Structure formats: C-alpha cells, structure tokens
Amino acid sequence: MGIIKACKLVHEYIRRDEEGNVESIQTALNAVDLDIKAGDFVAVLGHNGSGKSTLAKHINALLEPSEGTLFVDGKDTKDLKYLYDIRRAAGMVFQNPDNQIIASVVEEDVGFGPENMGVPTKEIWQRVEESLKSVGMLKYRNHSPNKLSGGQKQRVAIAGVMAMEPKCIILDEPTAMLDPVGRKEVLQAVHTLNKKKGVTIVLITHYMEEVVDADYVYVMDKGSVVMQGTPREIFSQVDTLKEHRLDVPQITLLADELRKAGLPLPKGILTREELDAELVELYRRKACQSF
C-alpha cells in the first residue's frame, strides 16, 4: 500500500434548506481509487469542477469521506484520533498565496506549523532555516510577505509546510494565480524537494506543461478518475483527453497534428527536444531512402 490510498472514495456536498431538509446533493467525488507510492511525483489533472480540489482536501483530512475510505500514511482519515498525524504527514499548499500566510514576517510564518505542533524553540529555528533554504528563500527571512512576488509567497507557503517535516505535500493549483516566472520558480522548488528530500508530491493542476515531468498522472472528470498512467501514456491519447475538456501540451499537439497529416511520428511526444530528435531522425531516414 502506498502513502496515499483511496478505496471507492465518495464525497457529496449536501445543501440543506433552513429546516435541515436536503435540498440538493452534488457528488464531487464518485468512487475514486488512488494509490500513490511514497517518493513519487504525482499529478492530478482535471478541468474546473472535476473534483480535484475536493480530493486534495480529503488527503489533508479537511473533509470527511461520505463513503469509501482514504488512507494517508496508513491511517484512516475518518478516524478523528489520527487527524493531526495525518495533517503532519500530508502538508497542504493552497491556491492563493496571500490567504495562507499567517504572520507578517516570513520566518515567523514558516515557524507557525512547528509552533502548533509543539516543537521546542531551538528546533523550530533549525527547521525554519532548513526549509527556507530548501525553497531558496533564506535571504528573505526577515521580509514582510506583502513585499514578495506571487512566486516567492508561494515558495514561503511551501517552506511553511516543509517545516512541519511532512512525508507528502499536496499542492492544490499552486500556480493558478502566478505569472509564468512565478510558476517556474514554484515548480522548480517542488521538483527539488521531491528529488533531494524524497518528499512525495501530489500536484493538482490544470496546466498540462506542469504534468510532463511527473512520475504518474491521474486525470479526473466529473468526480471520477477517468485516466491514469505515465505522462507519456496519458498524452498519447489526445482525443480522449479532449473528451474530458483537457488540452495536451502544445508540442504534443503539434506532433499529433503532424502525425495526422501523414508523418510517421510516434505517439506521446512531450518535450520540444523529443520532437526535435524525432524530426531529425525522420529527415535522415527520408534522405537515405531517396539516395
């Protein structure tokens, strides 16, 4: 069993009227099965309203399953006595960087998690320093978060989670409100944490480009997992993705169009370099044939 395992996970948002009668039920998660291995970089892709944020909140035990079970680090999220163990094991980074930074000094914000966990003062300082260093924000430790860029704020938020020494970090569309530079910074920081510290990453996003480097991808639509596999497997199915209102990375799309136009390119090309290499190879073969 992996670090995060969902079995037939269901979540229903129930809207009640004033008397408490059920007015409508909206199923946000419908029998989701997941198994995420420790140390992996997993991406969850989905269009707006696909249930991916609801899933993120479940992993942090912020929501309770309506049906089915979810195990985080071997603990059932329904079991209240494990609530804080789960939140310690699986840290969460939210979309809006402003709404998750609590303190008015960077280092104090990073220290907030360890303070809540009752970590001794001396160790808090060590953790704060280490986690700020791991996201490359150490030199901003005495700054006010209000003066940082979006990407920097989001990195501070990641450092704040890192200081709690989680086994796993869930990032719920961490780049949705950032400019391209900020997005790059944040992704770089996340990849570094995954590779150097071995932290399991669950990245929830709707940007295809961010998924390319993941180890495994889940595609969600209307509350269910509709596709899963490596990025190459996923992106080789351009038409299925389009059915779920998702795009593919531009390079993959270009390669797909070229293939449809008659060029014998393989499926699932993800990066510019790959397409480059394939085209050069193709040209060489053609040149050989004609001579």
Added chain:
Amino acid sequence: MLRDITLGQYYPADSVIHKLDPRVKLMATLVYIMSLFTFRGAAGFMLATVFMIVVIRLSKVPFSYMVKGLKTVIILMAITAVFNLFLTPGEEVLVHFWKLTITMEGLKNAVFMLVRLIYLIVGTSVMTLTTTPNQLTDGLEKALMPLSKLKVPVHAIAMMMSIALRFIPILIEETDIIMKAQMARGADFENGNIIKRAKNMVPLLVPLFVSAFRRADDLAMAMEARCYIGGEGRTKMKPLHYQSRDYLAYLFLIVYFAGIILLRIFLA
C-alpha cells in the same frame, strides 16, 4: 491614494530601548502616564522631563519623529488649553475683558495640562516607535496571560490582532483595486454631500466584505491544515524571556515613580 497609509510607526534602530522586552515597555508607558497625572510642582515636572529626555536619547529615535504624533492632536490640545485658561476660577485676576477672565490659576492649569498632553503623546510614541506591532502583540499576549485563568481568550485575541496586522495592507490594496474597478464603471467616490458619498460607498464595501469573508475562510482552512488548534500545547518560535536589562529597566521605572510620588508628598 490609499497606499501611503503605514501601519504603526516603527523606527528601526539598534538601541537599548528597542531591545527591551515589550512587556517592560507596555508597563513603562502605563507608569509614565500615571506619573504625568501624579506629579505636582516644578520639581516633579523637572523629573518627568528628565526621564523622558533620557529615554528618548537612549532610544536613538530622532526627536522629530516623536513630535509628528503631536500634529494629530493639536486641536484637542488647543481646546483643552483654552478651556483651562478661561474657565478656572481664582483670586488673582490677570486679564479681564468683556465676559472673559484669565486668572493666575487658569494660566498655570492651562500650561500644565498642555505639558501633560504633549508628554503623554511623546511618551507613548516612544513605545510605538521602538516596538514592532508583532512584538507588541506578543507582549500583550504574555502580559495578559494570567487573565486566561478567568476564561479570557487571551491567545485568541492576540492571534486575531496579529492576523489583522497581516491583512490590513492586503485589504487596503484590495480596496484600491475595487475602487478603481468601480470608478471605471462610473462610480463616484469624491463628489456630493456626506450622505450621498456614504451611499456611494456601498458598491465598494459590499465586494470588499465578500472578499474579506472569503479570505477569512481560506485562511482558517490553511491554519487548520497546519495543525492549528488554538493556544494549548503551542510552543513559541520567539518566546519572551526577561533579560537582566529588563529587570534593570523595571528598577529604573520604580525609582522614577517613587521619586514622583515623594516629590508630590514632600514638596507640595
């Protein structure tokens, strides 16, 4: 337009006063205010002046910063002085014209009241200039901790204060954005009488409140995700501990206040 509001007026410098525990500074401000209304006569006045000058010197904050705070209360000071000047009854009449009389006592009272007010403002601004809002919140939390035995939610109040401090600049920026957005749609925030202007604020306040509530909701969730469960079992990254200089400051304070009281008793 809204951007030039600065919160607090902390003046960063490396001085003994800056380094003092915020609790000491809170206490000292309180004692100083009490002393201003206790002292009597020239000697007491001298002592209060000397104390203030010494503290200002120690704080390394330029005197002009202290005086800045006076501007906002200049009207209050003028009114106080005028009332004291004309309305104090007394034997020795200095000036008498029409229905107004100025007595010797009135003059004395006016001067003392004025001095007291000025010292009050300058004295308290020494605290705000040398203490960051965060330190102040921390100091208040720790100083008021005994009240939590009486079920006063001291930790929650301090947490709310520090979150408010963090979000005020964000909300100000947001107000600015909403204002511009509404102005682009033809809203008018500057013309008309007070009632009309207040009415025109509605399209500004409604979105601002909606967004503030949304932020509060998000923040609460983010805090919960980071294991926040209130003050219990929490450790501090920057705990407050009294140093020897803090005890020395308390001693200094006691001597000063005792001096003021003794002068009042023996010289009055």
